[in-house]
Amino acid sequence: MKRARIIYNPTSGREIFKRKLPEVLQKFEQAGYETSCHATTGAGDATIAAREACKRKYDIVVACGGDGTLNEVISGLAEQEYRPKLGLIPVGTTNDFARAIGVNTTIMDAVEVIVNGNTVPLDIGYVNGKYFVNILAAGKITELTYEVPSKLKTVLGQLAYYLKGFELLPRVKPTYVTIEYDGKIFEGEIMLFLLSNTNSVGGFEMIAPEASINDGQFDLLVLKKSNIAEIIQVCAQLLRGKHVHNDQVLYTRASHLKISSNEKLLLNIDGEYGGDTPCTVEMLYHHLEIFVP
Numbered sequence: 565m566k567r568a569r570i571i572y573n574p575t576s577g578r579e580i581f582k583r584k585l586p587e588v589l590q591k592f593e594q595a596g597y598e599t600s601c602h603a604t605t606g607a608g609d610a611t612i613a614a615r616e617a618c619k620r621k622y623d624i625v626v627a628c629g630g631d632g633t634l635n636e637v638i639s640g641l642a643e644q645e646y647r648p649k650l651g652l653i654p655v656g657t658t659n660d661f662a663r664a665i666g667v668n669t670t671i672m673d674a675v676e677v678i679v680n681g682n683t684v685p686l687d688i689g690y691v692n693g694k695y696f697v698n699i700l701a702a703g704k705i706t707e708l709t710y711e712v713p714s715k716l717k718t719v720l721g722q723l724a725y726y727l728k729g730f731e732l733l734p735r736v737k738p739t740y741v742t743i744e745y746d747g748k749i750f751e752g753e754i755m756l757f758l759l760s761n762t763n764s765v766g767g768f769e770m771i772a773p774e775a776s777i778n779d780g781q782f783d784l785l786v787l788k789k790s791n792i793a794e795i796i797q798v799c800a801q802l803l804r805g806k807h808v809h810n811d812q813v814l815y816t817r818a819s820h821l822k823i824s825s826n827e828k829l830l831l832n833i834d835g836e837y838g839g840d841t842p843c844t845v846e847m848l849y850h851h852l853e854i855f856v857p
């Protein structure tokens with residue numbers, strides 16, 4: 565019998581998963597999976613649980629939570645020689661990655677995708693000893709996301725990020741960076757850089773319109789030094805993917821990068837703080853296998 569391990573964060577999003585758990589288990593059992601669960605207890609626990617699931621040779625590991633939980637799970641899988649297939653049940657606040665692969669659905673629809681059994685390869689990023697599946701970003705604008713308190717996120721969801729962003733925008737200052745990417749170089753003052761493995765970032769689906777989870781490349785987006793009016797113009801263009809033609813924006817693709825800055829920038833790895841610049845980024849091509857519709 566096939567075996568599935570569900571790793572879920574009981575505090576994710578609006579805390580709705582626990583009530584659905586019996587139904588989820590039943591669905592997996594009906595599909596022929598002997599299924600067990602692990603409820604995470606705090607930061608890093610999903611990584612330990614995923615590593616353990618590799619050692620215990622589960623056929624599939626299901627990450628159930630937001631982008632933070634997914635990141636912890638892939639971090640646990642990534643370094644193991646035997647890596648179970650990865651399923652995703654999105655119950656977080658933003659669920660960017662789930663949206664990118666088309667499983668930003670109800671819990672039961674996400675389970676349906678997994679039991680249907682269709683998988684594709686998944687590239688992941690490796691930066692300064694950490695893994696990412698969706699984005700690596702830095703720049704004073706991205707640092708705003710750390711200021712959204714968890715309580716506010718639970719009550720307001722995604723809206724909390726935007727409200728906080730607008731409140732803090734006038735404080736954002738540019739930073740001088742050097743970005744080496746696949747033998748080329750960019751130097752200059754920037755508001756943010758963003759390396760994306762998917763086309764879904766912060767709830768926007770057109771930020772990196774050409775990104776794909778298994779093409780062996782990240783989409784690199786740099787917002788050069790800009791005033792508030794220019795930032796607002798780029799944001800407006802973001803909704804339609806038109807920002808990639810804006811002179812304030814560098815948009816290209818790369819798989820190996822080195823980024824340094826004249827002052828320390830906080831790295832945002834899949835939506836959470838993950839160390840500081842400088843950083844070296846590598847692409848791990850087709851490293852995992854993920855269930856998709």
Ligand SMILES: Nc1ncnc2c1ncn2[C@@H]1O[C@H](COP(=O)(O)OP(=O)(O)OP(=O)(O)O)[C@@H](O)[C@H]1O
Nearest residue numbers: 577604605606607629630631632633656657658659
């Ligand atoms: N039992 C727990 N109590 C508190 N925090 C936890 C617990 N288990 C895991 N965590 C932490 O919560 C972090 C965020 O969780 P997660 O990403 O699942 O949900 P979210 O914050 O609601 O969604 P999103 O990341 O999409 O905004 C995880 O990275 C993890 O470190």
